[in-house]
Amino acid sequence: MESLRITDDLENIDPNIRIEKHIDNFEDTRIYFMFYIFKSQDSPIFIWVSDSPTFSTLSVSMKIPIEKSPVTSHLLESNSITSNDSSNSLSQRIVIKFKVQTFLSYSISQDIPEMSHFIEKTIFDLLSKYLKK
Amino acid sequence: MNSLLIDSSNPSYDAMNNDNLKNSIEKNHPVKSKVLSKKINNVDTDIAISSFADAIFITISQNQKFNTWIRASKSDGILLDEPSYQIDTLLGNNQDVLFSIYARQLIENIGETSNKSLMLSISITDKSKDTFKQILSTIFENKVW
Numbered sequence: 001m002e003s004l005r006i007t008d009d010l011e012n013i014d015p016n017i018r019i020e021k022h023i024d025n026f027e028d029t030r031i032y033f034m035f036y037i038f039k040s041q042d043s044p045i046f047i048w049v050s051d052s053p054t055f056s057t058l059s060v061s062m063k064i065p066i067e068k069s070p071v072t073s074h075l076l077e078s079n080s081i082t083s084n085d086s087s088n089s090l091s092q093r094i095v096i097k098f099k100v101q102t103f104l105s106y107s108i109s110q111d112i113p114e115m116s117h118f119i120e121k122t123i124f125d126l127l128s129k130y131l132k133k
Numbered sequence: 134m135n136s137l138l139i140d141s142s143n144p145s146y147d148a149m150n151n152d153n154l155k156n157s158i159e160k161n162h163p164v165k166s167k168v169l170s171k172k173i174n175n176v177d178t179d180i181a182i183s184s185f186a187d188a189i190f191i192t193i194s195q196n197q198k199f200n201t202w203i204r205a206s207k208s209d210g211i212l213l214d215e216p217s218y219q220i221d222t223l224l225g226n227n228q229d230v231l232f233s234i235y236a237r238q239l240i241e242n243i244g245e246t247s248n249k250s251l252m253l254s255i256s257i258t259d260k261s262k263d264t265f266k267q268i269l270s271t272i273f274e275n276k277v278w
Contacts, residue, residue, distance in 0.1 A: 010267060015170035016197050017179040021162045034164055036181060038197040046192075046199065046254075053163035055188040055252055058202070060224060075202060075223040076252075103199060103254075 016040070020130050024122055026115045031108070033122065037130055044101035045127075047094070049119055051108050061091035062101040070095035078107055086116050093120065098127055165277050173267045176259045180268065184277040189243050190252045193235070193268055200256035201225030205236045207244035216244060231260055238269055247278050 022033040029051055036046035044062075048055065058076035070092045078087075087106035094102045108115065166183040181192040192199065202223040210217050220236045232255050240251045257264070 010171040010173060010271065013170045013172050013177055015168050015179055016177060017168060017170070017181055017192065017194065019166045019168055019181060019183070021158050021164070021166075023158055023161055032162060032164065034162070034166075034183070036192065038179075038194070040197045043197040044199055048164070053186040055185040055190055058223065058252070073224075076204065103202075 020126070022122070022126055024118075026112075026118045029110065029115065031115075031119060031122075033126065035126065035130055041100075041131070044103060045098075045131075046103040046105075047123065047127075048105040049108070049123065050105070051110075054107065055105055056107045057087060058103065058105050059087050059091055060101065060103050061088075061095045063095055063099070076105075086111075090116075090120055090123070094123065094127070097124065098131060100131075167275050167277055169271055169275055171267075171271060173271075174259055174261060174264045176264070178257075178264075178268060178271075180271060180275075182272065182275065182277050185249070188250045188252050189239075189247075189278050190254075191239060191272065192254045193272075194254070194256045195258045196256055198256040199254040201227075201229075201232050201254065203232060203236045203253040203255065204250060205240035205253065206250040207240055207248070218244070229260075231265070235265070235269070239272065242273060242276075243278050249278060 016039045018037055020035040020037065024031050031049065031051055034048040057078040059072055059074045061070045061072040063070045072088050072091055087104055090106060091102050091104040164183050164185055166181065169180040171178055176195050179194045183190045202225060203220060204223055205218060205220045207216050207218055218237060218240050220233050226232065235255055236251060236253050239253060243249055243251055
């Protein structure tokens with residue numbers, strides 16, 4: 001019955017990935033953040049930011065040689081155009097600042113420019129800290 | 134009240150405060166997560182699982198990349214009692230059947246106890262049967278759904 005054997009003595013190793021979480025408030029809105037960060041600095045990052053605990057959008061942004069600005073592709077579309085637009089510009093700015101391929105899940109129900117700026121600043125501050133570790 | 138004063142310049146207090154803050158965030162954050170890192174067939178394998186209100190997000194990586202993204206969901210069968218499963222590759226290699234099999238096994242297991250969909254990012258270098266079994270059993274022993 002070798003083929004049915006389930007190994008329970010797998011050697012645990014130091015994780016090459018870590019998950020960082022953050023909670024912040026913008027006025028009355030609670031905003032949740034989550035980051036997946038690999039040990040290798042060349043690895044992509046995954047960022048989830050939302051005011052509800054759902055996974056409803058996903059985009060990827062990266063720098064490619066023939067384009068000046070990072071290119072973004074939406075893999076999972078939100079019904080809200082606002083979220084898609086904000087997600088687009090945010091992920092491009094993350095790629096420019098941190099020079100890393102970025103997967104972003106961004107889903108904020110309100111379209112308030114100040115809130116978008118607050119979220120961007122929070123992500124930049126947190127990433128500066130996390131990517132230094 | 135000198136005895137209650139905390140010397141904030143002491144690094145051990147900073148570490149303690151950081152731990153308290155981390156614990157508090159983890160407790161109040163609506164997304165529950167687990168990270169599992171193991172040597173499977175001599176290959177470093179990182180697995181991260183996060184439970185959202187509507188989805189389970191699983192990352193399986195043996196090279197510190199996300200590579201292929203797959204979304205899978207369960208729906209009730211129309212003619213038969215058996216549920217049906219939809220598996221879509223959002224990004225990456227959609228020719229490798231193995232990735233769809235991973236997704237199918239995972240969504241079937243998730244579907245037994247919840248209606249959440251699966252978001253899978255998978256980047257594996259060892260495509261052996263034994264590794265497949267060990268990765269899945271590691272995930273099933275550490276469910277967050």
